Amino acid sequence: MPELPEVETVVRTLRPLIVGRRILNAEFTQLRILRGGAQETSAALAGRRIQGIERYGKFIAIVLDKGYLMVHLGMTGKLLVNSAASKWTHAVFTLDDGVVHYDDPRQFGRVEYGDELPARVLALGPEPLEVSLDDFAAALKLRRSPIKAVLLNQAVVRGVGNIYADEALFRAGVLPKSPSDSLTRARVKRVYEAMQAVLREAIESRGSSVANYVDAEGRKGGFQLLHRVYQRTGEPCLKCGTPITRILVAQRGTHFCGKCQK
DNA sequence: GTTGTTACCTGTACGC
DNA sequence: TGCGTACAGGTAACAA
Numbered sequence: 152m153p154e155l156p157e158v159e160t161v162v163r164t165l166r167p168l169i170v171g172r173r174i175l176n177a178e179f180t181q182l183r184i185l186r187g188g189a190q191e192t193s194a195a196l197a198g199r200r201i202q203g204i205e206r207y208g209k210f211i212a213i214v215l216d217k218g219y220l221m222v223h224l225g226m227t228g229k230l231l232v233n234s235a236a237s238k239w240t241h242a243v244f245t246l247d248d249g250v251v252h253y254d255d256p257r258q259f260g261r262v263e264y265g266d267e268l269p270a271r272v273l274a275l276g277p278e279p280l281e282v283s284l285d286d287f288a289a290a291l292k293l294r295r296s297p298i299k300a301v302l303l304n305q306a307v308v309r310g311v312g313n314i315y316a317d318e319a320l321f322r323a324g325v326l327p328k329s330p331s332d333s334l335t336r337a338r339v340k341r342v343y344e345a346m347q348a349v350l351r352e353a354i355e356s357r358g359s360s361v362a363n364y365v366d367a368e369g370r371k372g373g374f375q376l377l378h379r380v381y382q383r384t385g386e387p388c389l390k391c392g393t394p395i396t397r398i399l400v401a402q403r404g405t406h407f408c409g410k411c412q413k
Numbered sequence: 414g415t416t417g418t419t420a421c422c423t424g425t426a427c428g429c
Numbered sequence: 430t431g432c433g434t435a436c437a438g439g440t441a442a443c444a445a
Contacts, residue, residue: 152438183422209439226422226438257422259439271441296416305440313438361437363424382437402418403438 153224154209155279155310156353157364157372161230162206164367165251168232169213172246173200179262181241184228184255186263195264196220196244207272208309218266225259232367256363275309279346282308288339291331298334298342299327300401311346314359314381317406319346321380326412327398327405352377380406 153161177196179189195218203214211230213220222230231252236243242253242262253262263269277286290307291298301307302316311319320327322345325338334342353359358372361382365371379389384397388408398405 154439223440225440227424255422256424257438259422261440294415300416303439404436 152226152312152314152361153228153358153364154312154315155206155350156315156356156374157358157366158206158209158211158224158310159354160358160366160372161224162204162211164370165211165230165232166204168249168367169201169246169251170203171201172248173198174215174244175247176243176245178243178245179241180243181255181258183258184241184253184260184262186261192262192264201246206310207268208275208278208305209312210272210275212268212272218264219268221261221263221265221269221272222253223261225255225257225261227257227363228253228255228260229363229365230367231365231369234369275305276307277309279308279311280350284340284343287343288336291334291339291342294331296331297328297400298325298331299403299405301331302342302346303401303403308346311350313403313405314361314378315346315349315353317381318349318379321345321407321412322349324412327400327407380408382406 174196177193179185182189199215199217201213202216205212211222231254233249234252236252237254239254239256240252241255244251291301294301299316302311323341325342353374356372356374359374360371361375380395383395385394388395388411391410393408393410395406396409
């Protein structure tokens with residue numbers, strides 16, 4: 152499931168391949184993944200030149216000479232350059248040099264064209280690797296939900312998902328159910344530093360390939376080999392040997408060590 | 414405004 | 430082998 156490090160990897164691999172190219176044609180075969188009408192979107196995209204590609208949390212913004220093509224990969228979305236189409240190819244962008252496919256088996260992702268960045272993207276919280284400790288601490292103090300749920304809240308920080316929330320809380324030694332506003336400053340600082348460290352290391356490893364994540368060139372990431380708690384239910388904690396526990400927090404599978412995390 | 418719940422969707426794993 | 434079922438989770442919509 153693509154979270155910040157996976158989306159960042161997609162953006163980095165996509166950038167040299169498509170920036171500067173012109174979109175000749177855009178075709179949508181599964182309308183579920185498209186926000187807006189297919190004909191209107193195709194008409195708006197035809198002839199546009201790609202000027203850049205940016206990431207806003209888990210959203211990908213393809214910056215055009217007029218407007219933005221927004222892509223959210225959902226759970227299983229992929230943007231693939233010059234690959235063969237599959238039964239899950241729902242959109243095809245033909246460029247003046249090459250072709251980009253949007254593939255998505257579960258169809259949780261979305262593609263959208265607009266003149267401006269969508270309001271829901273502008274409403275996102277700060278980037279977790281850019282937010283200051285003071286701002287992060289203030290946002291946590293405002294909320295009583297479990298810290299895990301708060302980390303998943305894209306209005307608090309944008310881009311953290313289930314994998315990195317679990318991994319960050321393990322490294323910080325903080326229980327996922329701890330009420331956000333109950334954390335001491337020292338524990339907030341540990342969560343902040345762990346979150347940034349996990350995200351930086353995952354970006355270096357080109358993301359985590361669980362399920363079927365690959366980057367724009369079809370390559371898998373490597374960070375799944377470094378997960379310490381995520382999807383390790385029942386396996387021994389790498390620090391103390393206690394079996395990793397799995398519970399539900401915010402309706403999400405949540406993995407932690409009951410001894411190392413307080 | 415926050416908080417919690419549910420729907421969306423299909424490949425995969427598992428039990429029988 | 431084949432079938433039924435549970436599970437995975439990011440976002441948005443909704444209720445409270």
